[in-house]
Amino acid sequence: MDNFVILQQMVAIDRAQNRFELRASIQTLLRIIGSCTSSERVYIFDWDETDNVFRNSYEWCGDNVQPWIDNLQSVDSADMPYWLEAFERGDSMIIDNVEDVKDLMPSEYQLLVMQDIHSEIAFPIFYKDQLKGFIGVDNPHIDSSESFISLLGVVGGHLGNVRETLRMTELLEQRNNSLEKSLSDLNRERTFMSVLCTDYISVYCVDLQNDSLEPLKLDPAANAAHIHDIKAGKTFCYSELIGQYYEKYVIKESAPDFTEILSAEHIQNHLATHPKLSYRYRVTPNAAGQENFEAEIFPFSAASSSRVLIGFKQIDELVSFEQNSRRQLQEALDEANLNNEIISAISKIYFSIYRIDLTQDMYEEVSSDNKVHRLTGRMGRASSKMKELCHRFVVPEYQDKILDFFDLSTIAERLHTDETIAMDYLANDGNWHSARFIVKKRDALGNVTNILYVTRLISEQKRREQSWMLLAEEANKANEAKSEFLSKMAHDIRTPLNAVMGFADIAKRSLGDPSKIDDCLGKLRTSGAYIEQLVSNILDITNLENGRQQLKPCETSVSELCHTLNMVFDQALMNDGLNITFNCHDIYHDCILADGLKLKQIYSNLLSNSIKFTPGHGDVGFELYEETIPGSDKIRLVARISDTGIGIKPEYQASMFNKFSRETDTRISKVRGSGLGLAIVKELVDLMQGTITVQSNPGGGTIIEVSIDVPYIIKDDLWSGQSGDSSDAESLCVGMHLLVAEDNELNYEVVSELLGMNGISCERAEDGSVCVDMFSTSAAGTYDGILMDLQMPVMDGISASYAIRKLEHPDAQNIPIIAITANTFAKDLERCRLAGMNEHLSKPLNIRQLISILSKFKK
Template sequence: MSAISKIYFSIYRIDLNADIYDEISSGEEFHRLTGLSGKASLKMKELCNTFVTHEYYDRVMLFLDLSTLKERLSRDESVGIEYLAKDGNWHLARFIVKKRDENGQVSHVLYTTRLISDTKHREQNWIVIAEAANKANKAKTDFLSRMAHDIRTPMNAIMGFTSIAQNQLDNTERLKDTLRKIQISGRYLQQIADDVLDISRIESGSLKLDNVDTSITRLFQDTADTAREIQPEKHLQFFCDAHDIAYEHVLGDPLHLQQIYMNLLSNAIKYTPEGGEIHFEIYQELLPHNHQLNLISIIRDTGIGMSPEFMKEMYSKFSRAVDTRVNKVRGSGLGLTIVRELMELMQGTIHVHSTPGEGTCFKLTIPLTYLDPDAEPDKIGQKKAPAGELCKGMHLLVAEDNDLNYEVASELLALRDVTCDRAEDGAICVERFNTAQPFTYNAILMDIQMPVMDGLEATMAIRTLEHPQAKSIPIIAMTANAFTDDVNSCMAAGMNRHMSKPLNIDDLLEVLASYRN
């Protein structure tokens, strides 16, 4: 009793044969009998009435029934039950065998009560955490399963059409068609990777808006043309309408605006069955504030629609509606999450109306600053030369250990009159640059993962050389390492820009042109 009194806040010694209890109280230095005693079965009922909440009452009363206790303790030395007390605390009640008769039957027991609120709360928190983790893991497992399928589908198309192209070299039209389809599949693969990277950048807080002079009409037309290009061959009717554009030029982020529209339009295309309609509308709503307007965009389809249950989760990561009427839908399930996050960055709002079997309508409102039309003509009139023209004659040092990647880069650049020297690893790159005559190279394209010396080490080594260009030559990362930490590592090593693979030759030319003296 002395030992267990340090654990339990109340202890009763019970004689089961006589149905009598003695109450025991505990102190820091000693333990003594209180002198309280009485009929044990009545005391048990009193304790239940005093402490136990309604939802646990019946179970605890069965537990405290002394008439069945001998049988319950016939093979065990203790039995216990947890219950919620009326004061909000959790208790653990336990009967412990104290004495048995010559036949092995229990004659005397201790009834103890222990406060276990902290333990119970920890257990409940663990359960909640475990359930949340299981739910998240299931979502990610489902996402990876879909991703594996969605990657294999265009990869199968790329490999299949490549084989077809090899056997149709004399059929120019067929060859062009297969190459076009290979390019479409490649763009889809890149979209999957870009979606994952965008979520990473948004969650890390590294995604920033680049507000520049943006032509509303050009943005609308480019988006509509791109959406028509990705439309599958199921004869969808595509209606586009830009109206009430009072101010052609605004300060906005055209890249992320187009990303918002394309994510919604691609969903509309995916989920609209054969012969359906897609409407893309854009207009302006002037505000009383100085140089402010709302850009209103409406994307509406006659597709399968969304259920109320799915709409509650539609902005969650990895979620995607599935319908037996459209059973070939592909995608990462990140599109709507990205749309919502970008809209929040732009301080815009989204309103959605959807009816299963009838279609979905997204209405986007984005506040923008318009540019003074009196000041625009001079700015617009200053047309800069195309990047391809500015880059003609440039000579680059390309650090790339992969033969195929170098072949792709050098061939595409050669078509734009840009020549290259190759370095097979970072150490060769440093040596080749250091021994070259000043201004032999206009820029360095640097892979990151290379043998002997990686791109980060090579960049840091170049920046410490005595070469006249060591501090100034543009070093541009060309790498498959495209997460935020990778970009930060490149910048910290001394690189000027980061570009992710696969190589987009037009984007690369724009970057190179910006460094052309």
């Protein structure tokens, strides 16, 4: 009786008319087999030869039996080698007790035990001697008679034949439908051609290889109608007609390359890589008053560009619209076979496409990354497939969000008022993907029943977005860095500037005391030199761009550094009766290799703070001394700044070095400050890899100690004094005669006085042009050098230097030209070098540097 029921169901399977009837019949067959065998589960695994896996496509479970189809969608052939080999021979598997096959088929044993299977019947599904899958029966409770097992074998063979026959029938129907559609498309193309021709004043069929032309349409108003006797149905020479038309009617300024663009060679080359060729030009008005035209050229076949269709249409209204609106016109798209173009475009945008039936929870793969825009034949449970796609492609951090997006149980509700929804995610291969659901079909109530799931690559778009964001962020950081750097430098300039203003006032009040004036002038020069260093640092374009300080170590005298600070913070400048003392002691190595400017900035800011927060008649002390570092070529330079001021609260000491930080205290509310001084100190100390410590109590004063390790330089007695070299340079330059190109009379007066004090005479040229004239008319050897300003009227210093080097004067190539200018950027130095200048000095002029440079060129 059981055999008869199974045979009866095989007949029902045979009568299935479509894929869904077949699936229902197969599901019934599994239930019958399960009932006949009193088994827990009956299932079908299809063999995927491409991926070498068995895929679970059907499953029936008995009462209270947990389904496995969602947990075990596929099994790799490597996990069941024994069964695969037996199935390929056509053998069935009959296992009464899985423990009996533990050693015979260890991989299969693990799979069976994992599913709590104690006995098993499995038989292959065949079609024309090709394995298509197998049917498995878990834990059957029958005596497996030979006739029943044979019947199951027949079931496998019959099932394979029915499924393959139905697949081939559907494929045949698809091909018939495609053929019918091709015929329909051909008729549509003919209709399109007829409609398309209405847009053209003339249409020609051209054989480029044979240089022949046949008119298909020619409006009597067209200019071409008046060339010879051009009529439809006749053949003409293409190149000859194009040449005559160009010479007689085309306005040459509008299309100078008319014959080149419309030549047979150019058209074929262009159409080899492009779908069409368009070209606009203007002609003398034809009989209808039309003067703007566009030629459009299309190949008859994508495989060959030798036979083309050329249409000429007038575009006067189009051109007029472009001129009036000043916007570029979008060229009209050519009508063609839209279906194939759309499919081709979609395949380039979306690398995978799935059709999903939400009512059946079924998917069918339309396109994948390895089989483009055609049915792959893969199908299965849609909800399980979406989970598989998520775990297979999506990086772990995006998986929870994408699983929610892939939840098909809520997709109908999410698409209730929308036609499409999308979400981006990062894939395991490092690329960005955009996943999208698109409504394909709704029922009568508007509920979504069928959808498309598509995926496309958007890495380039994401990179552009991130690139723009990064550029904007970098630009903001650069602006912030510049503002911060300039704020710091402006803060540090105020201290030496105070000294300059103070000593200038003292000198003005001491006009009757030459020694006092001389003392003030010396201190003014010291403070001015400090300001010059700070300004040079501000003009350092590298610091300005990145907003960070950079160390520039050079030979630095510790005693001179202390002397400069003493001048800047001279007791005479303090009007509140402070007692300021400087003590530089135990300096055994006066010459060190360090950034002297940065050290001055550190000490100046700390001294300035102590002075600001110490009441009148208080004490401020600066102590600088050396500590030995055994076994090292460095010394530890220790600076101690102490005061008897208001002190610092313990809770503020932790943040006192933060930018724009000021203590909230009524004692300092009247003291002006930016909150930058201590932040600058901390940044510079860290930059020089030093340490800074603070000892302070409210009302008990403050002691700040800065320790920085610096290399020392040992110099012999002759060099340490530097007098020998300086005297030699001065003596070499005595008697030199210079030509000075300087448009500012006051600047020339300063230069001439300084040169005269050192035994050097000079003549002035008011601008670059005068300088060139004076030099060109001078006798050989008249001038020992030229001091050249860069920015001058009539002719600048760069142009003047170029002109001098090109003169035939005996000294033109050898005379030293030294630029003296306020322009100190790297690009200015390069311009001077290219113009033929020998050296470059920045303003304000350092006469010692100038004399040292001149001494090198003394004949």
